[in-house]
Amino acid sequence: MSNDGGASSALTRRIWLGVAMLFVALGAVGAVLPVLPTTPFLIVAAWAAGKSSPELRRRLREHPTYGPALVAWQDHRVISRRAKLMSLSLMALSWVIVWLTAPVWWVPPVVAVTLTGVGLYLATRPEQPRATAQDR
Known part of the structure; x- marks a missing residue:
């Protein structure tokens, strides 16, 4: 076990948040470029956000356009x-x-x-x- 006062877990959360934000950005690019998908990037973003930012994960899942596909995949694998x-x-x-x-x-x-x-x-x-x- 680490005795770093939570620095390791804070760093880990920041890394996961960075991954989530990167994939949100890729999803945003995919929303305007027809050959780049959006939903798979947002699925990865929601997964990483679940490890770092419950608020970001909630916002992604509640998004009016992409939320239903994320919820369908995360909750039912459909x-x-x-x-x-x-x-x-x-x-x-x-x-x-x-x-x-x-x-x-x-x-x-x-x-x-x-x-x-x-x-x-x-x-x-x-x-x-x-x-x-x-x-x-």
Whole structure:
């Protein structure tokens, strides 16, 4: 155990807050650039904020536009069909751009394998929370 009077935990909270703020900023950029996602960055931001700033986490979860997707993922691990279609479409577009502009031959296949893995994971997430015995 450390006897630094909480300096380590204060430093850790600041680091997590920095991570949260970085991902909020990336999410903000994604809100205006069509090829950069927003919600995944905000999911990471809310996760890091939960480790550093309950107030920031609450504000992210209550955001009128992005809050519902964050809550759905954090509480139920679900992704809406619209979000899946948008993400998969943008990933396909990104791959086409990489294919057309890659400086070396091996980049498009590496990106294709990576995007395929991410796309399969994304596509197989449920779109609605599972019904519980209480819901029936």
